[in-house]
Amino acid sequence: MTALASPAPRAIGLETVGMTKIFGPLTALDDVSVKVAPGSFHALLGENGAGKSTLVKCIMGFYQPTRGAVMVDGREVQIPNPKAARDLGIGMVYQHFTLVPSLTATENLVIARADVPSVIDWKKERARLDELFDRMPFRVPLDVPVSALAAGEKQKLEILKQLYLDQRFLILDEPTSVLTPQEADEILGLLRGMTERGDLTILMISHKFREVTQFADDVTVLRKGAFVGSAPAKSLTVGEMSRMMIGDMKLRERAARQSFEDKPVVLELAGVFADDDEGLKAVEAVSLKVRSGEIVGIAGVSGNGQSELIETLSGQRPLADGRFFVKGEPYEPERGKMARFKVFGFQEEPLRNAAVPRMSVAENLAFRTFDQPPIAKGWGWLSPGPMRARARELIASYRVKTPGPDEPIQNLSGGNVQRAILARELSSEVDVLVVANPCFGLDFASIAEIRGQIMDQRNRGAAVLLVSEDLDEILELSDRIAVMSEGKITYVANAAETDRTTIGQYMAGHH
Amino acid sequence: MEDTGLVTVLLAMLAGAIRVSTPFMFVALGECLTEKSGRINLGLEGTLVFGAMAAYATSFLTGSPWLGVIVAGLSGSLFGALHGAICRLKGVNDIAIGIAMMLFGTGLAFFFGKAYIQPVAPHLPSIALGFWTDNPNLAKALEINPLFLIGIALAVLLWWALANTRMGLILRTTGDSAPAALALGINVDLVRFLATAFGGFLAGIGGAFLSLYYPGSWTEGLSSGQGLMAVALVIFSRWNPLACVGAALLFGAAGALGPALQSIGISRGYHFFNAAPYLLTLIIMILTTSPTRSLKGAPGELSITK
Numbered sequence: 001m002t003a004l005a006s007p008a009p010r011a012i013g014l015e016t017v018g019m020t021k022i023f024g025p026l027t028a029l030d031d032v033s034v035k036v037a038p039g040s041f042h043a044l045l046g047e048n049g050a051g052k053s054t055l056v057k058c059i060m061g062f063y064q065p066t067r068g069a070v071m072v073d074g075r076e077v078q079i080p081n082p083k084a085a086r087d088l089g090i091g092m093v094y095q096h097f098t099l100v101p102s103l104t105a106t107e108n109l110v111i112a113r114a115d116v117p118s119v120i121d122w123k124k125e126r127a128r129l130d131e132l133f134d135r136m137p138f139r140v141p142l143d144v145p146v147s148a149l150a151a152g153e154k155q156k157l158e159i160l161k162q163l164y165l166d167q168r169f170l171i172l173d174e175p176t177s178v179l180t181p182q183e184a185d186e187i188l189g190l191l192r193g194m195t196e197r198g199d200l201t202i203l204m205i206s207h208k209f210r211e212v213t214q215f216a217d218d219v220t221v222l223r224k225g226a227f228v229g230s231a232p233a234k235s236l237t238v239g240e241m242s243r244m245m246i247g248d249m250k251l252r253e254r255a256a257r258q259s260f261e262d263k264p265v266v267l268e269l270a271g272v273f274a275d276d277d278e279g280l281k282a283v284e285a286v287s288l289k290v291r292s293g294e295i296v297g298i299a300g301v302s303g304n305g306q307s308e309l310i311e312t313l314s315g316q317r318p319l320a321d322g323r324f325f326v327k328g329e330p331y332e333p334e335r336g337k338m339a340r341f342k343v344f345g346f347q348e349e350p351l352r353n354a355a356v357p358r359m360s361v362a363e364n365l366a367f368r369t370f371d372q373p374p375i376a377k378g379w380g381w382l383s384p385g386p387m388r389a390r391a392r393e394l395i396a397s398y399r400v401k402t403p404g405p406d407e408p409i410q411n412l413s414g415g416n417v418q419r420a421i422l423a424r425e426l427s428s429e430v431d432v433l434v435v436a437n438p439c440f441g442l443d444f445a446s447i448a449e450i451r452g453q454i455m456d457q458r459n460r461g462a463a464v465l466l467v468s469e470d471l472d473e474i475l476e477l478s479d480r481i482a483v484m485s486e487g488k489i490t491y492v493a494n495a496a497e498t499d500r501t502t503i504g505q506y507m508a509g510h511h
Numbered sequence: 512m513e514d515t516g517l518v519t520v521l522l523a524m525l526a527g528a529i530r531v532s533t534p535f536m537f538v539a540l541g542e543c544l545t546e547k548s549g550r551i552n553l554g555l556e557g558t559l560v561f562g563a564m565a566a567y568a569t570s571f572l573t574g575s576p577w578l579g580v581i582v583a584g585l586s587g588s589l590f591g592a593l594h595g596a597i598c599r600l601k602g603v604n605d606i607a608i609g610i611a612m613m614l615f616g617t618g619l620a621f622f623f624g625k626a627y628i629q630p631v632a633p634h635l636p637s638i639a640l641g642f643w644t645d646n647p648n649l650a651k652a653l654e655i656n657p658l659f660l661i662g663i664a665l666a667v668l669l670w671w672a673l674a675n676t677r678m679g680l681i682l683r684t685t686g687d688s689a690p691a692a693l694a695l696g697i698n699v700d701l702v703r704f705l706a707t708a709f710g711g712f713l714a715g716i717g718g719a720f721l722s723l724y725y726p727g728s729w730t731e732g733l734s735s736g737q738g739l740m741a742v743a744l745v746i747f748s749r750w751n752p753l754a755c756v757g758a759a760l761l762f763g764a765a766g767a768l769g770p771a772l773q774s775i776g777i778s779r780g781y782h783f784f785n786a787a788p789y790l791l792t793l794i795i796m797i798l799t800t801s802p803t804r805s806l807k808g809a810p811g812e813l814s815i816t817k
Contacts, residue, residue, distance in 0.1 A: 081696075082694070082696060083696050094694070096690070098688075098690065098691045098694040098695075099688075099691060100683065100684045100687045100688050100691045100692075101687055101688060101811055102683060102687045102808075102810070102811070103680070103683060103684065103687070107680060110680070111677075111680045111681070111684055111695060112695055116677040116680070117677065118676060118677045118678070119675060119676050119677075120675055120676065120677065120680070122675070
C-alpha cells in the first residue's frame with residue numbers, strides 16, 4: 001500500500017509542558033510535563049490526590065493551569081473551556097457516567113452533538129447511528145432508557161458517544177471500575193485495536209496494574225502533584241510502578257492468615273429477599289453461612305443487589321422475606337440486638353452511611369456507647385468528659401488525624417473518617433463484622449491499614465461478611481468467595497479453589 | 512326520575528370538568544415543565560391568584576379580556592423568573608422559596624386587588640359547541656372557553672416537543688442529571704430559569720381564567736388551592752403533559768360534584784362533596800406513592816426525589 005492510498009492517521013498527539021495548578025495554599029499539580037504520542041495507549045498512574053484528575057481537567061478546559069501549556073500535534077493550543085477541548089478532538093469518558101438516565105441511548109447520543117437540529121428527525125438520526133455502529137467494534141441497545149442498561153453497556157455507550165462525536169484523543173478516567181474483568185478486557189482490547197490502527201490516542205487514568213501492563217504502551221506516574229517518571233509499560237514491573245506511586249512510604253505488613261478448623265457458624269442469612277427503591281426485587285433468596293474466623297467475600301458488578309443486601313443487614317432497608325441468624329438465634333438489625341450479638345460493620349462513603357458529618361469526631365465515635373456508662377449517667381444525661389476521653393484514646397490508638405475530638409468529622413480526610421469509623425466499630429469485642437467496599441477511594445496506606453484490621457478481626461474469631469466491587473480486595477482477603485449477580489448468589493467456592501476467570505464469568509452472569 | 516337525575520349529575524360533572532379543569536390544566540402544565548427542568552415551584556398558587564387579579568384589573572381598565580390574559584401571563588412569568596433567579600443562588604431551597612413566593616403572590620394580589628372587588632370587568636367569550644343539541648343542559652355543558660382548547664393544544668405540543676425537539680431534550684437532560692447537562696455545555700441555571708418563568712406564564716393564564724370566566728369575578732377567596740393541587744396533579748400524571756390534561760379533567764369533575772348534586776336537590780353533605788377534589792388529591796397521593804419505592808418517571812434532579 002502506498003502512502004497516498006492509506007488515509008492519514010487520524011489520531012492526534014498531545015503534550016503538557018510544565019503544567020502547574022495552584023489552589024490557594026495547595027499545589028495540586030507541580031510542573032508536570034507528559035508526552036502522549038499519536039496512536040498510543042498511555043496510562044496515567046497515581047494515588048488518590050496525586051494530581052491525575054487535576055491534570056486531565058486542565059487538559060479538558062475545566063481548570064485553567066496556573067502555569068504551563070497544552071500542545072496538540074506539536075502546536076500550543078488554548079483550551080479555555082470543555083467545548084474548546086471538544087473542538088480540538090479531545091474527549092473524556094468520566095468515572096461517573098455522564099449519560100442522562102431517562103433518555104434513550106439514541107437521545108443521549110444526539111443531544112451530545114454540537115449541532116442538534118431544533119426539530120429532530122429520529123428516522124434520519126437512527127439511520128446515521130446504524131451506519132456509524134456498523135463500523136464500531138461494539139453495539140448497545142439504542143431504544144431503551146439508559147437507566148435500564150447494565151453498567152458495562154453504559155460504559156460502552158460513553159465510549160461510543162465520544163467516537164460518535166469524532167473525538168480522536170480520548171481520556172478515560174478509571175473506565176473499568178464498574179466492569180467485570182472480561183468486559184474490561186473486551187473494551188480495552190477493542191480500544192487498543194483502534195489505537196494500533198492509528199484511529200485513536202488514549203490517555204487512561206487507572207490504578208489497576210494488570211490493565212496497565214496488559215494494554216498500555218507507555219506509563220506516566222504522578223505522586224503528590226509532581227511528575228515521577230514516564231516509561232514504556234513493558235520496561236516496568238508492577239513492583240517498580242507501585243514504588244513510583246507511593247514513594248518510600250512504609251505500608252503496614254499484610255497480616256498473616258491464621259488457619260482454623262471447624263469453627264461454628266456465627267452469621268447466617270436464610271432466604272433473604274429485599275426490594276430496591278423502585279419496588280423491584282433486588283435481592284432474591286440469598287442464603288449464606290459465615291463461620292467464626294472466616295471472611296466470606298461477595299464479589300459482583302456494582303448494582304447487582306449487593307448494596308441492598310448490606311442495607312438489610314445494617315437495618316437501612318426492610319427485609320421482604322427471609323431471616324438473619326446470629327449464633328443460631330434470630331437476629332434483627334436493631335440497636336439492642338446489635339449490642340447483644342456484637343454485630344459491627346462499616347461501608348463505603350462513611351460520611352453518608354456511618355457518620356453524621358456535622359457532629360464532632362467524639363460524638364461520632366460514641367454512637368455505639370453513648371447510651372451506656374460511663375458516657376450515660378442515667379436520667380438521659382450524657383457526660384461529655386468521658387466521651388471526650390474515650391475519643392482521645394481511640395484517636396490515638398487508631399492514628400486518626402484530626403485537630404481534636406471536637407472537630408466536625410466532615411472536616412477530616414476520607415482515609416481518616418474511615419479510620420475513625422473503624423475505631424468505633426472494632427475497638428470492642430466483635431463477633432460479626434459486615435463490611436462493604438471499605439477501601440473505596442482511599443490511598444494505599446489507608447487501604448493497607450483497613451485490610452489489616454479486617455484480617456485481625458478474622459484472626460480473633462470474628463465472622464466477616466465482605467462485599468466489594470474490587471475483585472483484588474476479595475481475592476486478597478476472603479476465605480470463601482461468593483458471587484452475586486442479579487440479586488442472587490450464583491457461585492460459592494473456597495478462595496483456594498477458584499480463580500479470577502471463573503469468578504468473572506459468574507459476575508457477568510455467563511455460566 | 513332516577514335516570515334523569517343521574518344524567519343531570521353526569522352532565523353537570525362533564526360541564527364542571529370542562530369549566531373547572533382549565534386552571535388546573537394550565538398550572539399543571541406550567542409546573543410539569545418547571546419540574547422537568549429539575550425544580551419545583553410551589554409558588555404557582557400565588558402566581559395564579561396574582562394572575563387572576565392582574566387579568567381582571569386589565570380587563571376592567573382596558574375593556575379587553577384577552578389583553579387581561581396576556582398581562583396575567585406576563586406577570587406570572589415575572590413571578591416565575593423571580594423564583595428561578597433566587598433559586599440559582601447557592602444554598603437556596605426551591606421548596607422554601609416556593610412557599611415564600613406563594614405568600615408573596617397572594618399578598619400582593621390582595622394589596623393591589625382591593626379596588627377591583629366591586630367593579631365588573633368584561634369576561635372572556637365562550638364558543639357554543641352545543642348548537643346541534645336540544646338538550647339545554649348538554650348545550651350549556653358544551654359552551655367552551657377557548658382557553659380550554661388552547662390548553663389541550665398546548666399539552667399536545669409540549670408532549671411532542673419534549674420528545675422531538677432540541678429544546679425538549681435539553682430540558683429533560685437538565686432535569687434528569689445536572690452533571691450530565693453541564694458536561695454537554697448546557698447552561699443549567701438558564702434552562703431552569705426559563706422553564707420556571709414559562710411555568711409562571713402558564714399559571715398566570717390559569718389565574719386569568721378564574722377571574723375572567725369561571726367563577727368570573729375577582730375576590731380574595733377566588734382560588735381554592737388549585738395552584739397547590741396542581742403540584743400533586745403533576746406527580747399523579749407522572750410528568751407527562753397529556754396525562755396532566757386527563758388529571759385536570761378528573762379534578763375538575765370532582766370539583767363539580769357538590770354543585771351538581773345540589774342542582775338535583777341533594778344538598779345533604781354539600782360541603783363534604785365540595786371537598787371532593789381535596790380528598791381526591793389525598794387519596795391519589797396515598798395510592799400512587801409508597802415509602803419503599805421512589806417515584807417512577809420523576810426527573811432525577813428534583814429535590815423531592817434526590
